[in-house]
Amino acid sequence: MEHLINTNVKNIEISGIRTFFNMVSDYKDVVQLTIGQPDFYTPHHIKDAAKAAIDENFTNYTHNAGFPELREAAANYFNRKYRLTYRPENEIIVTTGASQAIDIAFRTILDQGSEVILPGPVYPGYEPLIRISGGKPIHVDTTKNEFKFTADLIEPYLTKQTRCVVLPYPSNPTGITLTKEELKDISELLKGKDIFVLSDEIYSELVFNQEHTSISSFLREQTIVINGLSKSHSMTGWRIGFLMAPKEITAHILKVHQYNVSCASSISQKAAQSALISGFDDALVMKEQYHARLNFVYNRLTSMGMDVVKPGGAFYLFPSIKKFGLSSFDFALALVRDSGVAVVPGSAFSACGEGFVRISYAYAKEELEEGLNRIEAFINQIS
Incomplete structure (x- = not known):
């Protein structure tokens, strides 16, 4: 029956990040620097709110867009943080993580043959969703512009078929942000x-x-903003994202969301409300530690002679490995096999990522230090 599977689905592949992670998971004594997940626990006040929601039997469907108090909390939060103004009653949708928000946005705005312009290298989660929706991803090589996805790079790729430009910043995998x-x-x-x-x-x-x-x-009138709590409040498994756009756009996206998941988890929504109201500064402690780790990892990599652009956010570095004469996949495989360090091949982030690897520094200082010691020994061996 496989021949009856949707062609758009048959033509996509499992994320290169997860593929490589799974491939090397059987290796022993490996320092993992692959997954982009905070190594902090979800704050106690958020977990307490979820426990209370269970005890209070808040276990039914909510409004498709999220229960009203949560949307109001989100409106206030993003207004205070970034001076964004979205009406909670019809311009904010609570989603099952940011990934689902991206999915329903593409399903809503793309027609067959619509072109979507993305920076390259880029997180691999966009392209499959674009293709499933009938769209065509157009990657713009940013490697010669210090990974900056700027207007002068975008302009030559605009055509009559262009329907969307994706701006992921700070960027996964490069950590680069825009001014x-x-x-x-x-x-x-x-x-x-x-x-x-x-x-x-x-x-x-x-x-x-x-x-x-x-x-x-x-x-504002052309933008769909995607955000969430996975990185800011260390809530990856809670699966809460936010989609914000003018009401004329969200009215249609909400229809897709409704048939897709009905609503986000009611318990996670209650936890999210606490994150937004009582956890306005929860990210600051994590941010301070990530910044210190960035400086540590960046300084070690440059002292090894590796070429790397210093990022301005997220928790990734994307050093070049071109000087070693190996493909990014072969470099990463040899690194884990010979030295016990797992990083992600740059080719997982589109063809533009070939010649680079992604290092996540969302790990404890001791793990980072051991991993970097092994990387240094490895590159000294192959140089």
């Missing part, structure tokens, strides 16, 4: 065109040397 001025340039390029911007801001709390700015500040 207010760069975002303003992009908004001026796209303003008034029949083009959506999908702005994935899931790492917005983890920006180190500048304030995070949303392109929605300049281009």
Whole structure:
């Protein structure tokens, strides 16, 4: 019966990140620097809110878009954080993680043959969702622009078929973020065109040397903002995301969301309400530690002679391994096999990522130090 499977689904593959993670999981004594997940526990006040919700039998369906008090808390939170103004009653949808928000956005805005412009390298979760929705991903090589996805790179790729530009910042896998001025340039390029911007801001709390700015500040009427609590409040398994857009857009996205999941988990929604109201500064302690880890890992990599652009956010570095004469997959496989360190091949992040590897520093200092010692020994061996 496999020949009856949807062609769009047959033509996509499991994420290269997970594929490599699973491939090396059987190796013994491996230092894992692969997965982008906070190594902090969810704050107690959030867990307590979830426990209370269970005891109070808050276990029924909520409004499709999320229960009203949570949407109001989200509106207030993102207004205080980033001066975004979205009406809780019809411009915010609570989703089952940011990934589901991205999925329902693409399903809503893309037609067969719609082109979606993305930076390359880029998180591998966008392209399959674009293809399933009938769209065509167009990757723009940012490797010669220090991974900056700027207006001058985007403009040559705009066509009559362009339906959406994806702005993921800070970026997975590079950690690069965009300045207010760069975002303003992009908004001026796209303003008034029949083009959506999908702005994935899931790492917005983890920006180190500048304030995070949303392109929605300049281009609200064309922008779909994606955010969530996985990275900011260490709630990856709770699966709570937020989609924010003008009501004319969310009215249609909500229809897809309704038939997709009905609503996000009621218990997780109650936990999210506590995160937004009582945990406004929960990310600060994590952010401080991530920043210290970034400096530590970056300094070690550069002292080894590795070429790496210093990122401005998230918890990743994306060093070049081109000088070693190996493909990113062969480098990563040899590294785990010979030295017991797992990183992600850059090719997992589109063809533009070939020649690089992704290192996650969302790990304890001791793990990072041991991993870097092994990486240094490995590159000394192959140089």
